[in-house]
Amino acid sequence: MKTKFFSILITCFVVSSVFSQSSLNNYKYIIVPNKFDFLKEKDQYQLNSLTQFLFNKYGFEAVMEGSNYPEDLSRNRCLALESDVLKDSGMFKTKLKVELKDCNGKLVFTSDVGESRDKEFKTAYNLALRDAFKSFEVVNYKYEPNEKITALAFPETEAKKEVTQEIKQLKQEIEQLKKDKETKVVAVEKTAVKTPVVKPEQIAFKQEKPKKETVIEGFSNVLYAQEIQNGFQLVDSSPKVVYRIKNTNLKDVFLVENESAIIYQKDNNWVIEYYIGSVLKQEELNIKF
Structure with a gap:
């Protein structure tokens, strides 16, 4: 009986992993927010930068929210999954998990909860996040375009x-105006008459005062x-x-x-x-x- 139970459990895990992999493979990008809700500042403890780094490490193409998006992503936000890191409650442990949602807010993937017992916040968040990302080790992500998603580009x-x-x-x-202007210049040059030579003593010089530019204080x-x-x-x-x-x-x-x-x-x-x-x-x- 126990053997049968464990066989069913392993089968469910394998099916779940294959389904998650297939779903994730349909998306080309991961958008990482520049601030997580459980923190007070953007990229506090460099946790958002670390999230982007870890996604790239596991084969995804991660972009930071608000950065210059690739052209195809700008046209079609549904090519990307929106990531988030959530903090679970724990008395003596720091617990974090990673969620991925599609452009309609539908949950596509949730990682296992990563944990750390370190008392220093920056170290604890760093270790817990890396632990949560171990869930992506078995995903073996490889982008496979999905016609239903790629067809959603905004017209x-x-x-x-x-x-x-x-x-x-x-x-x-x-x-056209530039061409017309060039044509007129050429025509004027061809028909220009020779300018008569004027002796210096024939010229009455008049010194003009430079125009003052009106400036409002x-x-x-x-x-x-x-x-x-x-x-x-x-x-x-x-x-x-x-x-x-x-x-x-x-x-x-x-x-x-x-x-x-x-x-x-x-x-x-x-x-x-x-x-x-x-x-x-x-x-x-x-x-x-």
Whole structure:
């Protein structure tokens, strides 16, 4: 009877391990939070960094919450499991366990409870976490794409499509204006007449006083970016809203609201390009995000 009971128990354990392995293999990434609920500070005792390290050690690709996510993960958060470390109550022991949930909050995996009797918090948490991660030794994780999960990539919204189309159109117009300008310059050079030589004594020199730049005391030319829906508003130090800019799919490129203009970053400087009639203008802006 006992032999039969142990056989059933071992079979259940093997089936559970195989199921967990199969489920985990469907996910490409693990997202590690930068703070656990039972601690007061981000990455306190370097426990979050250690969690990321241990996931990578056991073959997973772990990314820290809030970091620059890979492109496919940015499009489809369901490619990742969200990890958490929970603290169990214990009188003389520090007990930790690791949980993994999918993008819908469904529990996919729970580790065994790791324990430590050390009295110093940092050492105790470190040892207990490493003990809990022993559960991943038998998982033998290897990513195997699942069509149901990879098909969940967020489609591009109509608004984003419109913004992308506007940017393409603006770029085409800018390129065309540049070509037209180059053509005009060549034509002027070909038809230019020879400038008559003027003797120095015929020139009446007039010394002009340099123009003074108007400066309002207590104000600066810095524009401060304040986040609003779908973008930012740029205000000066008065404060006055100078521009409202919209996000685009391109990095560091914004559309200026109600203007035929874009703002983008070039050589670590912010530049605004706009039209006055058919003439393209370009100015540098001092923006603080």
